[in-house]
Amino acid sequence: MTTDRAAEEVTDAAIAARTDSYFKRTRAVVERFGDARVTYAVFLRRPVISAPRLALDFLRRAAAQRGTDFAIELMHEEGQWAGAGDPLLYISGSFAKLSELETILLQKLGAPCVAAHNAYQMCLELPSASFLAMEARHCAGAEMQEMMAYAASVGSAAARKEGAKGFIGNANDATAHWFGEPAGRGTMPHALIGYAGSTVRAAEMFHETFPDEGLTVLVDYFGREVSDGLAVCARFPEIAASGRMAVRLDTHGGRFLEGLDPAESYAVLERHVPGAIRRYLSETELRHLVGTGVSAAAIWRMREALDEAGYPHVRIVASSGFGVGKCRVMAEARAPIDVVGTGSFIPDAWSETYATADIVEYDGAARVKIGREFLLRRNGARKKNGHG
Structure with missing residues (x-):
């Protein structure tokens, strides 16, 4: 967030316009009858990874x-x-000057904490894969984009402490700083391949324009993932041999990867990870393993084809719906994914992102509404609770 925008956000007028009206009226009442020093406890109702920086700022x-x-x-x-219900932070200060801030504070805390937890889980499920944050197109504006990128960086950092590679960057410049990068990463969308008329020609155009860049090529536009992937490798054998080339699988859920059908998808996994299909599977898990789109079988088939053609150093980038559940299935299938491009750390159930704040002390006396006693400080404040 730029300095000007950050300064504008905290003016009285901006806060008054965006906060809930009863908080403005609370301020007016408190200023009339006498201010108090209060302490708020802020929490979420589900387990999260703490991502408080934007709220604290x-x-x-x-x-x-x-x-x-x-x-x-x-x-x-x-x-x-x-954990669920654990206070993430306590905030103490003037009631008159704090009351109006609750709405905006909660907006900046809840969603990043849940998204960070999702990103953390995704990275741990596939610890040997690198992740690229591609959430921007799914965000409702710049502020949400900032929150989600920040959240992914927090979840990633937590997972790296446990041995995962985590997120290595993101897809746009504005939020690349959260990943310690000067700019976003990426090569080509499907639109460029449509413009070029062929996958190979799109790769040629990209390489001619950016000769010093690595080459990651989308290979699903014409439904010939294997054929077009190998054709690009054959066109640029030196890049393929150097490890600077990747094929990106983004096959949509309406069809199978080239050469696959249900029977062949099972056969591919039987060749590589037979145990993955010999246990109880939910319908969703089964689809991730052998269904349409970017399945574990599709990834294994692409790896097979590349290796058989003499391109063992060409990497595989997988995208399309890689949330926590899909990452878990890919891990069980030992899918040979080098990089995951995903924005699926954005929470599915937005109601889970609702942070809540309750005042737990008024001028030093512990007091909270019935049912929220778990928020009281543990240093003896519970004994002074106004409810007896």
Whole structure:
């Protein structure tokens, strides 16, 4: 977020326009009858990975703009796991100056924490694969894009501590900084192949324009993933041999990869990972293994074809719906994926992203609504709760 935009976001007018009206009225009442020092507890109702930076930055900017200080006690550092109902942070300060901030604060906290948890799980399921964040096209504007990219970087960093490769970058410049990169990564969309008229010609055009770049080529446009993939390798054998070439599988769910059908998909997995198809499978898991689209069988078939043709150093990039569940199935099938391109860490059930804040202390006295006593501080505050 730029400095100008960040400053504009915390003006009284901007906050008043975006907050819930009852918080504005609360401020007016409190200013009339006397301010109090309060402490908020902020939590989510599901397990998450703590991703609080955007929310904390907002709080600090708002405090500076309002000429006050907020005491922030972060209970789970960035990248740490937090259980359902565990307070992520406590915020203490003037009730009059805090009350209007709740709506925006919760917007900036809940969704990143859930998305970070998804990204963390995805990376752990496929620890030997690198991930590329491709969430931007699925985001509702720049602010959500920033939150989701930040979340992926947090989940990735947590997974790397456990041995995963994690996210190595993302697909656009604006949020590349979250991944320690100067710019986004990517080569070509399907539209470029349609423009070129053939997959090989699109690769030639790209290479001529960006001769020093690695070459990752989409190979599903004409439904000839294997044939076109091998044709590109044959056209650029030196790049293929150097490890700087990849084929990207993005086959849509309406058809099988070239040469596959249900029977051949089972046969491919039987050749490589027979155990993967000899256990109970849900309908979704079975589709990820041997169904249409970018299945485990499709990835294995592409690897087979590349190796048989003498291109063992050409990498496979897989995209299309790689959420936590699909990553888990790919891991069980030991699918030979080098890079996963995905935006599927964006939460599916948006209701799970709703963070909640409750005041748990008023001028030092513990008090919270019935049913939320679990939010009280554990240092004796529970004994002073106003409910007795």
